[in-house]
Amino acid sequence: MTNQGWRESVVAYIRVEAQPEDKFGHQPRLYVLATQVGQGMDFDDDILFAAAWMHDLGVFLGHRPKDPGQISQWDHVPYTLRRSRELLTEWGFPPEKLDGVEAAIRYHRATDKPTTVEGMLIRDADILEQLGAIGILRAAVKVGRDSRYPNFSSIVPVLSNAVNHLANETRLIGSKPMAESRARMLRSFLDAIYHEAGDMLH
Structure with missing residues (x-):
């Protein structure tokens, strides 16, 4: 796999796992929005790409609880962080950037206060969505x-x-x-x- 081959693995995986199917479009739109917002800013595109594509893994069918009562209490972020680290490592993502991806995903919601540039970009883009x-x-x-x-x-x-x-x-x-x-x-x-x-x- 090439140095950028992990991106192909990310997209292929999310294309299958983003269920219901309409959830798939959010990921590519989010990445594009984040790059547009970040024009002129210094950010790591590998971290931004991985975080944008993986940030909602825990809300997909098959990854979240089936029981309605459990769903209402479900915080998808801890699950997403754990699985993202496992999967990205498996796909050859640069290991030294995994913490950056985790930081961006951990604080991507509107109520959060991101600690990294990539996190700020993902958060604002998610609000725009x-x-x-x-x-x-x-x-x-x-x-x-x-x-x-x-x-x-x-x-x-x-x-x-x-x-x-x-x-x-x-x-x-x-x-x-x-x-x-x-x-x-x-x-x-x-x-x-x-x-x-x-x-x-x-």
Whole structure:
């Protein structure tokens, strides 16, 4: 395997394991977003790529608990950290960069405070993925499939939180304009829901 062959292994593995299937697109989009946000910044692209592609492993079917009660309490990050280190090592990822991948994944959520540049990039990119048209699609696809979201009305608070709070949580200069643009689109969508359905959305 070439020095970069591990990337092919990562993509091939996530392509199979990202279930339900619609979850696959989040990984390549996240990596591209993170690189766009990071333009002009000094970051390690190997760490960024591995973290972006592996960060949600523990939320995929077959990797998370099946029981709805357990899912509601499931913290996928510890599992993702452990399996990512095992798999990346198996695929020939540079061992000296494994701690960097772990740091980026550990603190990738909006409520976290990343300790590395790669972590900051992944975190801001992950917030961007919850805004705009992509944020709408990612929320809507859960309706009726995720026990937490039985109907359309149940995802409105998720989208409202994204536009009213998450959009202001990005920290890097490169992500601010993107967050503002996506937030405007999402706010327009929520306004349209209210005008078209009022309290009859269900």
